[in-house]
Amino acid sequence: MKKIYFSVLLFAIQWLHAQEPNHQLSSIPDALRTNANAIIVLDDNQIILENPYKMTVTKHKIITVLNKNGNNYAHINVGYDNHSSVKSIKATIYNAFGFEIKKIKSSEINDYSATSGNSLYTDDRIKNYEYLPLNYPYTIDYTSVEESENTAFYPRWYPIQGYYVSTIDSHFTVKYPADQFKINVSEKYFSGYSFSNTSAKGYIEYRANKLNAIVREPYSPDFTNFAPQVLLAPSKFNLSGVHGEANNWQEFGTWMYNNLLLGRDQLSIQTKAEIKKLVSGIDDPIERARKVYAYMQNKTHYISVQIGVGGWKPIAADEVDRMKYGDCKALVNYTQALLKEADVNTYYTVVHADDKKDIDKDFIAMQGNHAILFLPTKKDTVWLECTTQAKPFGYMGTFTNDRDVLVVKPEGGEIVHTKVYAFLENYQNSVGNYRIDENGNLKGVLNMESSGIQFENHFQISNEPHDEIVKFYKSYFEKINNLTIVNFDNQTNTLNNKFNESVTIEASNYAQKSGDRMLLTLNAFSQNTSVPKRIINRQLPVEIQNGYIDRDSITINLPKNYKIESLTNSEKISSEFGTYSIEVIKLNDNTLIYKRNLRVYQGNYPKEAYEAFRKFKKDILSKDQTKTILIKL
Structure with a gap:
């Protein structure tokens, strides 16, 4: 009895000590747990600027993690470099009842270089802690204090920090001397939310409460293109010791050119001579650029190098020439220097790469995560991706296409839109044939030509080993059971950015036999394999980022001891999302031509x-499975 009494008393004492707010799962409303892997109980961000060139950032976060998929929200990552420091990090872990599990010791916080697998060197470092839970849920409560002389990048406010994470309380404040400089504030995607804004002169404050988790939905826009956020841009700033001031993109571009690019284009006498010889006798500037681009691709390779003015100043061209490597900034600057020797005028360009995101033209600040090269001509505009040794001249793909970018010129910056691949360019033409024998086995050859966005879907295999290419084609022809990839070949047309493939396949029992009849799915090569899942009460808009065309013409040779019993001649679908049609032409008793256009x-x-x-996609899948019935003679 004494033992039981002592256990109850001990639990009661622990419970009393655990009654700190925000650490108990029971205090979180059910609505905020729905669809959540983690819950941001508190996200308090305080930014204090003594002047335009010194910033202190204090963060206090309390995150409850419900399952393993939410662990990344509890990771502590605080970056610093030669111009910033981490003054303190304190963290405590609690269980579901709010009982303290452990206090994190300073010795448990890792401190390592931010060099990634494809980086050579960088002066960026990270203080990191990742708790390894034995049970869920758990809560981490931590504070961090940072000081930085880099004020070109202010923290942004994201009251909703990702998919499957809800927020109870998010608070964001900035204090600054308004008599020394101004801060431009941009509110994005606030529609449908109720946030408090109690900002005043020299003070910015936002708060959000009780935001439910957002579920990832198929064909929705990129998260940063609809999630509420506040962006800050100072009129005066410091980037690793280089002061700047800009009130428009022209001024900002001039600052970038004078402080980050000017004088970085020097080349050795030998390299200059090589370029002059390489383009000698070529009048067309595009053809000269094509030659120089190939020269750059053959001579260099990409590796991340994050040093110099906050990682934004490129390595000098002559150093890249000597070392034969560089990051995106260095390789763009190097290619620009080479093209200058070839009398081709180009411009260094900053872009948000990968996720489709514009440089915000109404928000003058350091933006972007990648550099490309802009080559304007009288006839057309060419964009050069300088970090690849494989992609053809002028090909962008989905990595940087169709978005606003910042072109940096000596006379200032300019917002320009990159190439848009119209759906007529994004085609895949397939011409082939297959034969069905009397046992239902298939032997066939398919020749494909891909262009535009569809080019990169297939071009990715061009330098892969044999086994990886076989794996790719088995996935591509996934609707064919018992598949064997007999042979394949591919070739890139670098002049027109086309990718050509030829694949020979075999499959046993492709056509299904039942007594004297054989059931044959006519579309063997390009069936639509996916229908987006059904969503009840969808919340997000629908986005089709790139249109495309698929055209197929397939000759089908049927077994001679069978005749056609049932045959569909044509099908059509039309909607606001696109069109689809198939046509089956009977040449003779044993030969069909199957034509498909999507x-x-x-x-x-x-x-x-x-x-x-979804119905449009589902109807296509149904039509792609159109069958014909053969009967034995």
Whole structure:
């Protein structure tokens, strides 16, 4: 009895000590747990600027992690470099009842270089801690204090920090001397939310409460293109010791050119001579650029190098020439220097790469995560991706296409839109044939030509080993059971950015036999394999980022001891999302031509359109499985 009494008393004491707010799972409303892997109980960010060139950032975060998929939200990552420091990090872990599990010791916080697997060197470092839980849920409560002389990048406010994470309380404040400089504030995607804004002169304050988790939905825009956020841009700033001031993109571009690019384009006498010889006798500037681009690709390779003015100043061209490597900034600057020797005028360009995101033209600040090269001509505009040794001259793909970028010129910056691949360019033409024998076995050859966005879907295999290419084609022809890839070949047309493939396949029992009949799915090569899942009460709009066209013409040779019993001649589908048609032409008793044409349009649609789009995809899948019945003679 004494033992039981002591246990109850001990639990009661622990419970009393655990009654600190925000550490108990029971204090979190059920609505905020729904669809959440983690819950941001508190996200308090305080930014204090003594002047335009010194910033202190204090963060206090309390995160409850419900399952393993939410662990990344509890990771502590505080970056610093030669111009910033981490003054303190304190963290405590609690269990579901709010009982303290452990206090994190300073010796448990890792401190390592931010060098990644493809980086050579960087002066960036990270203080990191990742708790390894034995049980869920758990809560981490931590504070960090940073001081930085880099004020070109202010922290942004994201009250919702990702998919499957809810927020109870998010608070964001900035204090600054308004008599020394101004801070431009940009509120994005606030519609549908109720946030408090109690900002005043020299003071910015936002708060958000009780935000439910957002579920990831198919064909929705990139998260940063709809999630609420506040961006800050100072009129005066410091980037690793280099002061700047800009009130428009022209001024900002001039600052970038004079402080980051000017004088970085020097080349050795030998390299200059090589370039002059390489382009000698070529009048067309595009052809000269093509030659120089190939020269750069053959001579260099990409590796991340994050040093010099906050990682934004490129390595000098002559050093890249000597070392034969560089990051995106260095390789763009190097290629620009080479092209200058070839009398081709180009411009260094800053872009948000990968996720489709514009440089915000109404928000003058350091933006972007990648550099490319802009080559304007009288006839057309060429964009050069300088970090690849494989992609053809002038090919962008989805990595940097169709978005606003910052072109940096000596006379200032300019916002320009990159190439848009119209759906007529994004085609895949397939011409082939297959033969069905009397046992239902298939032997066939398919020749494909891909262009535009569809080019990169297939070009990726061009330098892969044999086994990886076989794996790619088995995935591509996933609707064919018992598949064998007999042979394949591919070739890149670098002049027109086309990718050509030829694949020979075999499959046993492709056509299904039942007594004297054989059931044959005519579309053996390009069946639509995916239909987006059904979503009840969808919340996000629908986005088709790139339109495309698929055209197929397939000759089908049927077994001679069978005749056609049932045959579909044609099918058509038309909707706001695109069109689809198939046509089956009977040449003779044993030969058919199967023609298929699919067009999908690029576009943005309201969330209510999702079910219609899903039906469009579902109807295509159904038509792609159209069968013909053969009967034995």
